[in-house]
Amino acid sequence: MLCTLLVLLVLTVVMFALVPSVRSSTSGTRLRVRSLAVVDEHGVERVLIAAPLPNPVSGGKESPRRSKAYGVQLNDAKGNEFGAYTIADDGALVACFDWARGEATCMFAMPSGEAGFEVKAEGGKTRGQLRLAPNGDVGVTLNDAAEHPHIRFRVSATGRTVVEAPVDAK
16 A cells, blocks of 8 residues: 555656646646537537637527627537627627527627617517617617517616607507
8 A cells, every 4th residue: 555655656746747738837828729619428519619609500400690709609418509608700799598499688788889688588589678779878678479569668878768658569
């Protein structure tokens, strides 16, 4: 037992002395990659950090992104995107979590100055929005299941408040 411990100690010292990558890193040392995938026990990419990210896959079908996007993609056990945190070439910052058939929630900040948060029903219909317009106006809209607005609250940048209910359905 003592001999085994002594051999392990010597091997550890030799390993740290001969393998520079095992030593503590010095300032300025970093890992640079274009893509890093974390896979599950079946080899499916569950977390992907990439520059750029591939197009999202949902239900086994690939969809194009609005612009090249860079960030973190979260996938289900079948490789379908179920969420992402991205910055796009056009400057859009977006963080979404998905249902099996479409987006569930999205938070965004656009280069235009627009920012907001959306909640969607399974299937992609927007049920609620909190939106900041580029001019500083902010509003909340609540929709029915058919995506028709039923009530809106808006406050302008100057403090003017508007409540619309019911909103004329399409």
